[in-house]
Amino acid sequence: MTWTFDVTPNPQPRSAAERAEVLGDLGFGKEFTDHMALATWTLDGGWSDDKVVAYGPITLDPATAVLHYGQEVFEGLKAYRHEDGSIWLFRPxxxxxxxxxxxxxxxxxxxxxxxxxxxxxxxxxxDKDWVPDPAGGESSLYLRPFMFASEAFVGVRASHHVTYCLIASPAGPYFSTGVAPVKIWVTNKYSRAGRGGTGAAKCGGNYASSLLAQQEATEHGCAQVLFADAGTHTHVEELGGMNIFVVTTDGELVTPQAGGTILEGVTRSSILELATERGLRPVEREFGMSELFEGVDSGRIAEVFACGTAAVITPIGEFLTESGETHTVAGGGTGEHTLGLRQTLLDIQYGRIPDTRGWTRRIA
Structure with missing residues (x-):
């Protein structure tokens, strides 16, 4: 089919003053633009009815499959306004x-x-006027495409009716603390994903399974939770919503190998490609929890950071364990490679330095 996503304008869009009020007090995921994109798939007819319409509620039958079996996936990416007013995507x-x-x-x-x-x-x-001006910060328009089983049927099988939707939300920094090092709660009680499961897929179930551990993290003053592998609980996997990297004193940039249980982030892959420009050797391998803690305690691991589309790169300063141990990263957690990689990534995304890899795409 020919994809057009023809636009039916919202008859009651928010006024310029209302939009300015939202853009003047940005959070994350709280406000949404005036429109959304939709498309429908059926087993017999394939994709059809692609359109852009007014943002609003989606009506679902109580028997809609996604409500019972969680058959859904989503993505997260951003639109960035450059200094000349143009709008760009990063590796969409x-x-x-x-x-x-x-x-x-x-x-x-x-x-x-x-x-x-x-x-x-x-x-x-x-909705281009909803893309914030990044001057003085890291504001962007967060884009959330998602797809879900929309058939009204409670039998256990893949849905024969599926809905695709795209919504957008003007966003400021993911962490209100900015680039300040965060504390991480380490759980051995809970697992995010197991071999043969959905760990490599970006689906709601993976995030739902992390929420109880995230609640514990919050209760202990931590910003995120770090999960070990489900089989042995001895290997580092990822945070509840981000990948993790360490920088060693001998110049290695190490991240756990993606083997079906870790989400392969776009930011993660970009960092691995940028590493050599900073004289680092990127390494993807199995990485033990004991190696992480011993490396942090001895100083052999000089920097640790988390990464993802929403948070970009966030330095990690401390790990707190269920047994009461605290492992503090050298220098409190803000290292030159962490900040350097972060700045390079942002400069490419916002058009402040040349994009020599063809990663950015002008959209408006």
């Missing part, structure tokens, strides 16, 4: 590819990359 094709890998794992249909990008282009054609 990678998000489209991961969206389809996630969909395949959850028994959902593939959405062509062409459609994924067209939905963003059309949404921004009417």
């Amino acid at each position: 094709e990678r998000n489209a590819e991961r969206f389809n890998r996630s969909a395949a794992r959850l028994g959902l249909p593939e959405l062509p990359t062409e459609a994924f990008l067209k939905s963003i282009e059309q949404l921004l054609s009417v």
